[in-house]
Amino acid sequence: MATTDESIVLQCGDCTTLLRDVESDSVDLCITSPPFADARKSSYGGVPPDQYVNWFLPMSREVFRVLKPTGTWILNLKEKVVNGERHTYVIDLIKALREQGGIFTEDYVWVKPNSTPGKWPNRFRDAWEHLLQFNKQRHFAMYQDAVMQPRAENTAKRVRHLSENDCRRMKSATGSTFGKNNSHWVGREMVYPSNVLTLATETKNRGHSAVFPERLPEFFVKLFTLPGDLVLDPFCGSGTVGCVCKRLGRRFLGMEIVPGYVELARERIFSSS
Amino acid sequence: MATTDESIVLQCGDCTTLLRDVESDSVDLCITSPPFADARKSSYGGVPPDQYVNWFLPMSREVFRVLKPTGTWILNLKEKVVNGERHTYVIDLIKALREQGGIFTEDYVWVKPNSTPGKWPNRFRDAWEHLLQFNKQRHFAMYQDAVMQPRAENTAKRVRHLSENDCRRMKSATGSTFGKNNSHWVGREMVYPSNVLTLATETKNRGHSAVFPERLPEFFVKLFTLPGDLVLDPFCGSGTVGCVCKRLGRRFLGMEIVPGYVELARERIFSSS
DNA sequence: AGCTCTTATGAATCATTGA
């Protein structure tokens, strides 16, 4: 499908099929949030949890093929509750991707302070998701200095003056997990983040039910690519990763099966320039 | 082994053996942080990651046996990095515990905002751990009101001035059907927590490395037990869970293989009274 | 400009009811 900018390519169709036409060892970073099991039924049909791994593997084989040896894949997933317990499709998939040759380098956690409300007799609301990092080699490209952030104010001092309950509520006050109060960058000592990203979900209606906050792909694009590098999102939805790549000067290849979302992504990516 | 208080019992020895003398269906909550793979080499010999599940299963069988049908097991674990990737012994163990009859109800995340600074060529510092919840039945004891926390300031403020729209809810463009009626919020000062616990680790303690900050077992002891209930920690170390139980009026059974830790736990638990 | 207030909305889950 045609594009209006050679460095940003959007394709409409099934990504497993479309990926067959992508050159091997050409992608620096794949970052994607595939439809979770049983989710987004109205637009994607909803893959049953028990069939999720088998549904996933033909696609992942292509992703590993097109990824550069030094490239990275960041995969956003979350366990669904089925019959009162967390389903194992995510951990089954981790095992399967390792058998496909992937190296399970890290499990970043995305903490969502404004997660969907809800309380049930047996559980509280779900405020975190996986960001699984897979690689083809143990040595991969990583630019850690690009994601440094200011050190938080003296945490220990604050903790001492907080009540018991306030301490559990300190989500935005402490430490150097990524996404905390970054309001005063100037003149602050910079530190490396951790493997916990605390970022609120988008609350503005973007016409898509599962939109990344831009700072999430931005973190990984800066961490794993340089300007001019190629970023792939095989389930690009409304194009958040593409927007970030355009802004940061990375090339982007996005695939999406729902025509309406492709149009939405095109508008979002090219209207901002 | 003798104790100085009938409601707090400390035993020195291998927990798999000691557990055989514990009555079936008698424990309301088991909360424990077993030695992670390859850790605590001096006392446990450092279980190699590949043998971790086999090492674990005789003990877990006993834990499930002694747990009440309505009881809960909270298990603190973290994937260790082996040869550049996260080892799968945690997810292998989840699968194995389910095969043993356990119900994998929830995966709480403990975020440690002040974890040790540091970074490596291929990863940042590790700032989170699993708190796996297993049950014997789908219906178990849970006292959610005991762990409520103050509402966020922002929300508390706006509840004082509700608009018309706060009392109804329009359907979202993407078809989600969340209902909300903010008028129910009026007069409510406390809200329920999520499945993410943000708690700083306790850095300086008297001659021991504390596994848990006290607030962590406190959260689960309040959530899953009533005063007088029995709490078990088969790897009780320096006795943090016991201290919490003493303070909150729960009975406690702690097991620890290193005599020095048993003594330390005894001092900590009984000196505070 | 800067503060306060208003508004929309999100990868949800469980118990109950009806077919």
Next chain:
DNA sequence: GTCAATGATTCATAAGAGC
């Protein structure tokens, strides 16, 4: 019985409007 549809439950956040 088994399965599907419906109703009840629940917060925090960013953007924008208003002062």
